[in-house]
Amino acid sequence: MRYEKIIESAGEYDVVVCGGGFAGFGAACAAAREGANVILIERDGCLGGTGTKAMVNHMLGARRFEGNSIFTCVGGLFSELENRLLEINGAVDVHSVNRDLPAQGWYPLLGAGLVFDNEKMKLVLEEMALKYGVKLLYMTEVVDALCNDRRITDVVIHNKSGLASVSGKYFVDATGDGDICRMSGCSLIKGEEGGGMAAASLEMHVDGVDAEKLTEYMSKTHDVRFRNLIRPLKEKGVWNFPYEIFISVQMTRPDVFMINTIRQVGIDGTDADSLTKGIIDGRKESFDLLEIMRKHFPGFANAEIRQIAPTIGIRETYRLSGEYVLTTDDLITGKDFEDGIALSAYHWDMPDPKRPSVQPLNGVETASPYTQVPYRCLLPKEVDNLIVTGRCISAEREVLGPVRVMAPCLAIGEAAGTSAALVFRDGIAFKNADVEIIRRKIKAHGGIVDRIDVKEEK
Numbered sequence: 001m002r003y004e005k006i007i008e009s010a011g012e013y014d015v016v017v018c019g020g021g022f023a024g025f026g027a028a029c030a031a032a033r034e035g036a037n038v039i040l041i042e043r044d045g046c047l048g049g050t051g052t053k054a055m056v057n058h059m060l061g062a063r064r065f066e067g068n069s070i071f072t073c074v075g076g077l078f079s080e081l082e083n084r085l086l087e088i089n090g091a092v093d094v095h096s097v098n099r100d101l102p103a104q105g106w107y108p109l110l111g112a113g114l115v116f117d118n119e120k121m122k123l124v125l126e127e128m129a130l131k132y133g134v135k136l137l138y139m140t141e142v143v144d145a146l147c148n149d150r151r152i153t154d155v156v157i158h159n160k161s162g163l164a165s166v167s168g169k170y171f172v173d174a175t176g177d178g179d180i181c182r183m184s185g186c187s188l189i190k191g192e193e194g195g196g197m198a199a200a201s202l203e204m205h206v207d208g209v210d211a212e213k214l215t216e217y218m219s220k221t222h223d224v225r226f227r228n229l230i231r232p233l234k235e236k237g238v239w240n241f242p243y244e245i246f247i248s249v250q251m252t253r254p255d256v257f258m259i260n261t262i263r264q265v266g267i268d269g270t271d272a273d274s275l276t277k278g279i280i281d282g283r284k285e286s287f288d289l290l291e292i293m294r295k296h297f298p299g300f301a302n303a304e305i306r307q308i309a310p311t312i313g314i315r316e317t318y319r320l321s322g323e324y325v326l327t328t329d330d331l332i333t334g335k336d337f338e339d340g341i342a343l344s345a346y347h348w349d350m351p352d353p354k355r356p357s358v359q360p361l362n363g364v365e366t367a368s369p370y371t372q373v374p375y376r377c378l379l380p381k382e383v384d385n386l387i388v389t390g391r392c393i394s395a396e397r398e399v400l401g402p403v404r405v406m407a408p409c410l411a412i413g414e415a416a417g418t419s420a421a422l423v424f425r426d427g428i429a430f431k432n433a434d435v436e437i438i439r440r441k442i443k444a445h446g447g448i449v450d451r452i453d454v455k456e457e458k
């Protein structure tokens, strides 16, 4: 069927950021901070993407514990966000967590994350974006991109006002799924060879948890993923899920835990029917899981569902096949890049699509605890005025483990936005940007781009 329509213009901007997750937030704030006229277009009604809408209230990848020290490798806008949240009691201060057995995930690397209050996070993200001068357009989906001679000229948007176009000089794809790349004909790869993608998860938060009882069990047994409790339940036919671990993370209130447990195999985050099925099945499974938790898991006898996420969490869909593909080997050898623009302190975490409790690269040693992301991983080969950020940058699948977590996504976004403002000023293609200037700008705002810069604090 062919459908034609004359549409109105909804404005013209220097930089158009599509998607308002942490990557899009970082890109929009950074571009506006450098003086560009920026619009951020977001499908739903808040910033934070998966972090807020899918209720994954735990930003990983910014730092790690070593002995009594904390080493931080993401600064800049992330630090500003964290400080503001701490001022309003909207996050757990990392200095207050038990570094050996943190209830914030029960592993030291998870305890080094930033647990945040969902509503305060949305508030602070908005405050910051508005402070930097970003024009926010919520409840608006980008549905197409209009291209001419290796450039996007406009994106087509749809919202309650109807269809319209937004013109831009430079565009940032922060949709997580590479939507703008797809619409403008850039090369993408979907999941693993054969198309399998990491399981999706509908998250829930429960309250009424006896955190002391739970901690007592953890410290006595170190069975932090409840494998020993799940095994007999599986044998008895009580536990019938396709995963064998239970993940609980204490939130800002001690009796409230995020249950990041259910793993929904075979959900395609780019297919509306599949997403709908994922949400319906996930909601039912959350209640089934709660029953088991209440009967069998220490500390959860009186737990109640506080909220099931309004949207399903998607770990993996498309990723860019760009100017450079960050490889597994780069991680293993701890490769440094002259055009490094962000770091992650997180590790391998890209589960097998069919066996969601299995991490194929678990145990593979890396030369450095940090992954450095080069600028070229953000650049599509086919379009000159588009940059990609967040979980869909150009990397081998396994590399998404460290790269897709939220603090690095924010840092990669900050780099993309900084670049967008600079290439706009000079009227050049993203690939011709002077990366040394981008790196200098990021550092001037407290960002960290090189391994050697990682900061230590007690």
Ligand SMILES: Cc1cc2nc3c(=O)[nH]c(=O)nc-3n(C[C@H](O)[C@H](O)[C@H](O)COP(=O)(O)OP(=O)(O)OC[C@H]3O[C@@H](n4cnc5c(N)ncnc54)[C@H](O)[C@@H]3O)c2cc1C
Pocket (backbone or CB within 6 Å): 018, 019, 020, 021, 022, 023, 024, 041, 042, 043, 044, 048, 049, 050, 051, 054, 056, 058, 059, 060, 061, 140, 141, 142, 143, 174, 175, 176, 177, 179, 200, 201, 202, 203, 260, 312, 313, 314, 315, 389, 390, 391, 392, 404, 405, 406, 407, 409
């Ligand atoms: C279940 C689950 C658990 C996780 N656990 C953790 C964890 O504990 N810690 C951690 O740090 N990371 C975790 N991650 C990973 C992390 O949450 C994501 O990879 C990260 O949030 C991705 O950020 P992003 O900004 O790239 O994309 P997203 O968060 O996906 O944001 C993309 C945004 O773009 C919008 N959008 C998409 N398409 C369009 C369009 N066409 N038009 C307009 N808007 C659009 C979306 O609405 C969304 O707001 C988890 C992920 C999942 C799914």
